[in-house]
Amino acid sequence: MSSNSQEPNSQKANSQRPGVSRTTGRRPVKNRQSKGRGFVQQLVLVFFLVLLWVMLWDSVSVLSVLSGVVLALLVTRVFYLPPVVLSGRFNIIHAVIFGAWFLYSLMHASVEVAWFAFRRRAVGAGSVIACDLRTSSDLLMTLVADTASLIPGSIIIDSDRALGVLYLHVLDCDSEEKIFSGKAQVYHIEELLIRAVGSHRDLAALRATPDPMGLKGGERR
Amino acid sequence: MSSLVFDILVVAGSVLLGTSAIIALYRIVRGPSILDRMIATDVVLASIMCGLGGFMALSHRTDLLPVLIVLAMLGFVGSVSVSRYVSKSDSMTPGAEVGALSDFSSSDWHMPKDAEDDSTDAETAAESEWFEDVARGISDVADGPEAVTVRDEAEDGHSEAEDGHDAPEVGLDVGSDPDVDGEGEGTGPDPGPEDSDDSSRTGPEPDQTDLDPGAEGKRP
Amino acid sequence: MIPDIISAVLILLGGVLSLAAALGLLRFGDLLSRMHASAKPQVLGLLLVAVAIGIQFPTWATVTTLAIVISFQLVTIPVATHMVGRAGYRTKHLRRSMLYRDELAEAVDRAEARELAWERKRGIGTDHHDG
Numbered sequence: 001m002s003s004n005s006q007e008p009n010s011q012k013a014n015s016q017r018p019g020v021s022r023t024t025g026r027r028p029v030k031n032r033q034s035k036g037r038g039f040v041q042q043l044v045l046v047f048f049l050v051l052l053w054v055m056l057w058d059s060v061s062v063l064s065v066l067s068g069v070v071l072a073l074l075v076t077r078v079f080y081l082p083p084v085v086l087s088g089r090f091n092i093i094h095a096v097i098f099g100a101w102f103l104y105s106l107m108h109a110s111v112e113v114a115w116f117a118f119r120r121r122a123v124g125a126g127s128v129i130a131c132d133l134r135t136s137s138d139l140l141m142t143l144v145a146d147t148a149s150l151i152p153g154s155i156i157i158d159s160d161r162a163l164g165v166l167y168l169h170v171l172d173c174d175s176e177e178k179i180f181s182g183k184a185q186v187y188h189i190e191e192l193l194i195r196a197v198g199s200h201r202d203l204a205a206l207r208a209t210p211d212p213m214g215l216k217g218g219e220r221r
Numbered sequence: 222m223s224s225l226v227f228d229i230l231v232v233a234g235s236v237l238l239g240t241s242a243i244i245a246l247y248r249i250v251r252g253p254s255i256l257d258r259m260i261a262t263d264v265v266l267a268s269i270m271c272g273l274g275g276f277m278a279l280s281h282r283t284d285l286l287p288v289l290i291v292l293a294m295l296g297f298v299g300s301v302s303v304s305r306y307v308s309k310s311d312s313m314t315p316g317a318e319v320g321a322l323s324d325f326s327s328s329d330w331h332m333p334k335d336a337e338d339d340s341t342d343a344e345t346a347a348e349s350e351w352f353e354d355v356a357r358g359i360s361d362v363a364d365g366p367e368a369v370t371v372r373d374e375a376e377d378g379h380s381e382a383e384d385g386h387d388a389p390e391v392g393l394d395v396g397s398d399p400d401v402d403g404e405g406e407g408t409g410p411d412p413g414p415e416d417s418d419d420s421s422r423t424g425p426e427p428d429q430t431d432l433d434p435g436a437e438g439k440r441p
Numbered sequence: 442m443i444p445d446i447i448s449a450v451l452i453l454l455g456g457v458l459s460l461a462a463a464l465g466l467l468r469f470g471d472l473l474s475r476m477h478a479s480a481k482p483q484v485l486g487l488l489l490v491a492v493a494i495g496i497q498f499p500t501w502a503t504v505t506t507l508a509i510v511i512s513f514q515l516v517t518i519p520v521a522t523h524m525v526g527r528a529g530y531r532t533k534h535l536r537r538s539m540l541y542r543d544e545l546a547e548a549v550d551r552a553e554a555r556e557l558a559w560e561r562k563r564g565i566g567t568d569h570h571d572g
Contacts, residue, residue, distance in 0.1 A: 055509055056290075058502035110485040114461030116469075117478055123469050128530070130544040149519030152481035155473065155526045156519070158545055167545040169526060171477040174541040223442050230449035237456030241463035248466045248475075256529050260479045261466055263521075267483040268459045274490035275452035278497045279445070286494075286506045293513050300521035304528040 041083050046072040084139055087199030094196040101192060102147065109152035116172060127173040128157060131186045133164045134205040134212065140198055141166065144190045151189075154182060184213050234275060242268040259303045266296040444496050451493035458482040458489070471539040472529045480522045487514050 046069070053068035054060055116123050133141060138161075145156040145166055158167040170182040191210075194202045241264065248261035270292050277285050465478020491507045498504075530545070 052509065055505040056287075058506065106485055106488075110458060110482050113465065113477060113481055114458060117461040117465035123465075123474050125539045125541040126471065126474055127540055127542040128545045129542070130548060145523070146516070146519045149522055150481075150484060150515060152477060155476060155480075156523050157526050157530050160548070165548070167548070169473050169477075169530070171474055179542065223446060227442070227446055227449055230446070230453050234449065234453040234456040237453070237460045241456070241459040244460075244463035244467055248463075254472065254529075254532075256472055256525055257475060259525065260472075260476055263483070264459070264462050264466055264479045267462065267479075267486060271452070271455045271459055271486050271490050274487070274494055275448075275455070278448045278452065278490070278493045281497060283494070283498055283503050283506075286503070286510070289510050290506075290513065293510060293517070297513075297517040297521050301524050304521075304524040307528040307532060 038083050041086070042076060045076055045081070049075060085137065086139065087137065087197060087202070089197065089199060091196055094192065098192040098196045102151070105151050113152040113171065123172045124174040126169055126171050127179055127182070128167055128169050129173070129179055129182055131166045131168065131183055131190075132212070133166060133190055134187075134209055135190060135194060135198060135202045136164050136205075137199060137202060140190070140193060140202060143193050143197070144186065147189050147193070148186050151185070154186070180213065187212055231275075231279060235272070238268045238272045238275070255303060256307060259300055263296055263300060266292060448493040448496055451489045451496075455486040455489045455493075458486040462486075473526060474539070476522055476526055476529065480518055484514060484518055487511065 049072035050065060050068040053071060054064050057064045133144060135141060135144075141159065141161070141164065145159065148154045148166070148168055149156045152171075154168045154170050156166060157169050159165065160167070166186065168182070168186065170178070173179055173182055191206060194206045198206070245261040245264040245268070249258045249265075252258045252261060270289055273285060273289060273292070277283060459482065462479050462482040465482075466475050469475045469478055488511060491511050495504055495507055
């Protein structure tokens with residue numbers, strides 16, 4: 001239902017008419033939906049590029065908007081990006097909560113890393129931790145990784161897309177408690193993001209495992 | 222009085238920024254690897270950006286804002302380019318013991334590759350020739366293994382051919398298994414459509430043969 | 442004068458963060474740790490400087506350009522640090538034994554065994570195509 005693929009040829013051959021579902025006898029809706037979704041995404045992309053262009057030129061005039069549209073269309077055609085499956089859900093309240101938490105965490109962690117640089121002991125050994133995310137969508141994994149990279153203390157090193165695992169390097173992490181808190185932070189980021197922009201499936205996954213650290217007791221993967 | 226405070230603040234800020242740039246210079250000189258130097262260059266760039274921003278704020282001019290944008294982009298492109306280069310150059314040396322990355326001598330890259338691993342002899346030979354070219358400073362990798370040139374055609378064909386990879390995605394590198402080649406072969410940067418570094422891992426792909434007559438000529 | 446003082450204070454804080462970044466570069470013993478020191482304070486420092494500029498010029502034109510700069514940085518810094526980190530992790534001579542726990546290496550070992558078997562199977566088919 002949520003896939004963007006066209007009907008495979010073998011299925012077409014089996015049905016009475018091309019492009020008709022075997023079970024319901026109606027033309028599958030997903031084709032139109034997927035085309036529509038792709039077009040809307042391209043439109044959103046073009047809109048944001050035009051907005052960026054207009055902001056760069058600091059003036060909203062016919063010339064800037066037109067040139068922005070032309071350039072945006074050119075860029076999206078030449079540098080074609082694969083479509084991102086957006087979840088279609090955007091909760092303003094949770095997005096604001098996420099933004100506020102992100103800013104606070106950014107400041108707190110920057111001060112902490114700056115303190116590491118100034119204090120006598122500098123920093124201890126780090127660790128590479130694995131976080132098995134509850135979500136399975138590309139966009140959400142990317143957002144979690146970006147946020148974790150931005151907040152001082154963790155850098156995303158690698159990811160396992162198929163299993164939905166993120167590998168991060170955490171600074172000054174030479175005890176179990178610090179590893180625990182590092183993982184807890186990543187899961188917290190994921191929870192905030194799922195509540196803000198996650199799809200319904202992600203929300204269900206979130207409700208299924210609300211506490212991956214506590215329940216599974218320091219799982220290692 | 223407030224003018225004095227203001228001056229003290231400005232001078233202190235400038236001194237701090239300058240000091241940070243000089244300390245980062247030390248790391249550029251000393252850094253045992255090229256990545257250390259790249260990070261230090263990033264810090265110098267950030268200091269310059271902060272200094273430029275401060276200058277703009279305190280002398281009441283905004284015509285240098287595009288310079289900030291350009292500097293940000295340059296820093297990013299530089300970091301990514303160097304790290305891609307490091308991944309590529311280090312992906313040809315198997316095993317854990319590798320010489321320092323700071324001296325690029327082609328003799329380092331002819332370590333005998335134990336052919337008992339996941340590569341055929343032909344592929345190994347093709348790879349080592351390609352690496353030789355890179356070692357000699359020939360940046361044009363079009364005559365690498367044949368997998369390289371295939372990337373130019375439709376990305377759909379690429380995404381279907383890649384067994385272990387998903388469709389091209391936004392953002393992270395999403396190799397299906399993290400760092401699969403333990404012998405340091407490295408999958409390199411993201412397996413995008415025109416990513417030539419993917420060749421070392423996707424050599425065995427069956428549908429990427431004899432499409433580039435140039436590469437064929439180089440193979441034994 | 443007050444906006445000037447506030448801007449000066451923010452720039453000073455940005456300078457302190459830059460100094461922290463440089464000192465971290467100097468003092469941390471590991472490539473990955475140094476990367477933490479370099480990129481992270483950069484984000485906050487730039488944010489502070491942008492706020493300082495925004496205080497001086499609260500016009501739409503300037504604020505939108507500053508928003509562009511900040512959002513560029515927020516988007517590109519994680520990518521750059523990730524790529525440098527990945528390169529630094531994979532090139533084995535750069536990785537010292539300064540890791541307390543390495544869960545990625547464990548996963549790599551597991552995947553390596555799987556991958557060897559997979560490649561061996563496909564290797565037979567490859568010879569046919571290499572012709």
